[in-house]
Amino acid sequence: xxxxxxxxxxxxxxxxxxxxxxxxxxxxxxxxxxxxxxxxxxxxxxxxxxxxxxxxxxxxxxxxxxxxxxxxxxxxxxxxxxxxxxxxxxxxxxxxxxxxxxxxxxxxxxxxxxxxxxxxxxxxxxxxxxxxxxxxxxxxxxxxxxxxxxxxxxxxxxxxxxxxxxxxxxxxxxxxxxxxxxxxxxxxxxxxxxxxxxxxxxxxxxxxxxxxxxxxxxxxxxxxxxxxxxxxxxxxxxxxxxxxxxxxxxxxxxxxxxxxxxxxxxxxxxxxxxxxxxxxxxx
Amino acid sequence: xxxxxxxxxxxxxxxxxxxxxxxxxxxxxxxxxxxxxxxxxxxxxxxxxxxxxxxxxxxxxxxxxxxxxxxxxxxxxxxxxxxxxxxxxxxxxxxxxxxxxxxxxxxxxxxxxxxxxxxxxxxxxxxxxxxxxxxxxxxxxxxxxxxxxxxxxxxxxxxxxxxxxxxxxxxxxxxxxxxxxxxxxxxxxxxxxxxxxxxxxxxxxxxxxxxxxxxxxxxxxxxxxxxxxxxxxxxxxxxxxxxxxxxxxxxxxxxxxxxxxxxxxxxxxxxxxxxxxxxxxxx
Numbered sequence: 169x170x171x172x173x174x175x176x177x178x179x180x181x182x183x184x185x186x187x188x189x190x191x192x193x194x195x196x197x198x199x200x201x202x203x204x205x206x207x208x209x210x211x212x213x214x215x216x217x218x219x220x221x222x223x224x225x226x227x228x229x230x231x232x233x234x235x236x237x238x239x240x241x242x243x244x245x246x247x248x249x250x251x252x253x254x255x256x257x258x259x260x261x262x263x264x265x266x267x268x269x270x271x272x273x274x275x276x277x278x279x280x281x282x283x284x285x286x287x288x289x290x291x292x293x294x295x296x297x298x299x300x301x302x303x304x305x306x307x308x309x310x311x312x313x314x315x316x317x318x319x320x321x322x323x324x325x326x327x328x329x330x331x332x333x334x335x336x337x338x339x340x341x342x343x344x345x346x347x348x349x350x351x352x353x354x355x356x357x358x359x360x361x362x363x364x365x366x367x368x369x370x371x372x373x374x375x376x377x378x379x380x381x382x383x384x385x386x387x388x389x390x391x392x393x394x395x396x397x398x399x400x401x402x403x404x405x406x407x408x409x410x411x412x413x414x415x416x417x418x419x420x421x422x423x424x425x426x427x428x429x430x431x432x433x434x435x436x437x438x439x440x441x442x443x444x445x446x447x448x449x450x451x
Numbered sequence: 452x453x454x455x456x457x458x459x460x461x462x463x464x465x466x467x468x469x470x471x472x473x474x475x476x477x478x479x480x481x482x483x484x485x486x487x488x489x490x491x492x493x494x495x496x497x498x499x500x501x502x503x504x505x506x507x508x509x510x511x512x513x514x515x516x517x518x519x520x521x522x523x524x525x526x527x528x529x530x531x532x533x534x535x536x537x538x539x540x541x542x543x544x545x546x547x548x549x550x551x552x553x554x555x556x557x558x559x560x561x562x563x564x565x566x567x568x569x570x571x572x573x574x575x576x577x578x579x580x581x582x583x584x585x586x587x588x589x590x591x592x593x594x595x596x597x598x599x600x601x602x603x604x605x606x607x608x609x610x611x612x613x614x615x616x617x618x619x620x621x622x623x624x625x626x627x628x629x630x631x632x633x634x635x636x637x638x639x640x641x642x643x644x645x646x647x648x649x650x651x652x653x654x655x656x657x658x659x660x661x662x663x664x665x666x667x668x669x670x671x672x673x674x675x676x677x678x679x680x681x682x683x684x685x686x687x688x689x690x691x692x693x694x695x696x697x698x699x700x701x702x703x704x705x706x707x708x709x710x711x712x713x714x715x716x717x718x719x720x721x722x723x724x725x726x727x728x729x730x731x732x733x734x
Contacts, residue, residue: 176623199623270662271658271662273662276655276658277655277658277659277661277662277663278654278655278658278662279658279661279662310654311650325651326651326654326658327648327650327651327654328650328651328653328654329650331622331623332650332653335618335619335621335622336618338618339614339618340459340482340614365610365681365682365684365685366649366650366681367594367610367611367612367615367649367678367681367682367685368608368609368610368611368682368685370611370615371561371593371609371610371611372559372560372561375554375559375560375561375562375609376560378560378562379553379554379556379560379561379562380560395650398648398649398650399648399650399651401648402648402650402651
């Protein structure tokens with residue numbers, strides 16, 4: 169069985185290596201296709217292509233992806249989510265694509281594709297996550313917060329944090345794109361400014377370079393801290409236990425920002441969760 | 452005398468037409484120069500070039516502009532601002548460039564170039580603005596809020612509203628750049644969402660298109676209302692009288708957003724204010 173996470177920016181395929189680990193292959197994301205999606209999948213599979221079925225999560229199921237799959241409305245449990253998957257043949261290849269989740273009509277409109285697979289994978293990896301009220305945060309281009317009650321995803325909300333950060337690096341906040349990695353001092357200063365109105369605090373990234381001799385690396389760190397701090401300022405005072413799911417570098421930054429607010433969290437690896445979720449997609 | 456407002460995106464020159472009005476000429480902004488600034492000024496002046504001195508406000512005085520001029524620290528009155536101007540010759544042309552304003556060391560770093568000229572012009576046009584506590588808001592790429600006490604600019608703050616809006620039109624919030632003008636219904640919905648965390652409310656522009664059949668025009672209006680609403684949410688409960696200075700289309704949108712918060716304001720035309728300010732630059 170071949171498992172795949174096909175997001176906007178890249179395709180990652182996983183195959184059990186027979187020694188308890190996973191071999192990986194990479195291709196372009198749905199937002200960066202250089203050929204029809206079916207051709208890109210075929211090319212990325214390479215000599216993995218054969219009798220093995222393929223299970224995919226993410227933007228593969230979006231309009232303009234490999235094959236459109238609907239959304240399952242919240243509240244959604246694993247059974248409803250599995251029932252929403254699309255199963256079809258692509259030539260001699262058996263393919264399944266996981267459904268996304270949507271907020272139901274009447275609520276503020278919101279959608280996710282990919283994070284739900286990580287959530288159901290995390291629930292399989294960590295049974296404690298299926299008990300009582302839990303908050304799962306997926307940092308990323310579009311950060312997703314999902315509220316879970318006894319294993320049911322009751323609601324979620326998207327934060328535009330990662331994409332906004334990328335947009336700001338191309339803005340007149342000056343010379344940020346080519347700058348060194350964000351500096352820790354800037355990150356801390358950005359977290360410290362997160363109590364101010366966001367639109368008023370952004371320009372400080374530029375003004376502090378002009379007036380206080382701050383570097384572009386400081387400004388990068390400042391913007392990162394400011395945006396993550398603002399996202400996390402939306403946390404209610406008495407929240408459920410928090411689980412961060414994602415790539416370690418990003419979940420570390422979020423864990424630091426949570427710690428600065430006096431909040432604890434557990435971290436789960438995004439790859440491990442998406443693999444576990446796709447393994448659960450069919451009985 | 453020729454007066455000019457040379458910002459990041461365009462140069463506008465004004466010359467009295469002898470009938471109580473102003474003739475105008477336009478050239479590229481300091482951020483869009485296609486030749487050295489002195490050449491661009493010369494070309495835009497055309498047959499206006501002669502014995503008449505030229506007075507400029509805005510990014511003309513920035514590093515990389517026509518001639519670098521320092522900032523005058525707040526609190527700043529008209530006299531201190533006039534004393535900060537640079538006066539020099541460019542060939543046979545007498546040029547003066549107005550100083551910008553800066554927040555002083557110790558305060559959160561902030562700078563302006565151009566709005567201060569409009570403020571001192573507005574004070575000349577409307578003597579009531581020079582009495583007591585006043586708040587002047589300049590909507591734009593970088594919206595500036597200036598607090599004035601008895602004619603002295605005591606402090607100011609930059610909001611990144613306009614540039615952020617332009618960045619978002621190029622984002623994955625989908626097909627917004629080519630869309631029709633923002634719809635009024637979207638603007639109202641955006642104002643209505645301004646009480647929510649900004650990073651959480653941005654993605655609704657996309658999700659509502661995917662899930663509720665909203666148009667790209669609605670989404671454009673929504674983002675405009677959301678950002679302006681968020682900027683104005685920073686207003687203290689009991690603020691000084693508010694004056695909006697800028698182009699009529701933009702000040703109208705801000706006046707609507709203020710009215711939605713139960714706040715009154717007066718509007719002054721940005722061109723009239725910059726002309727009056729440059730006229731005050733020298734005795």
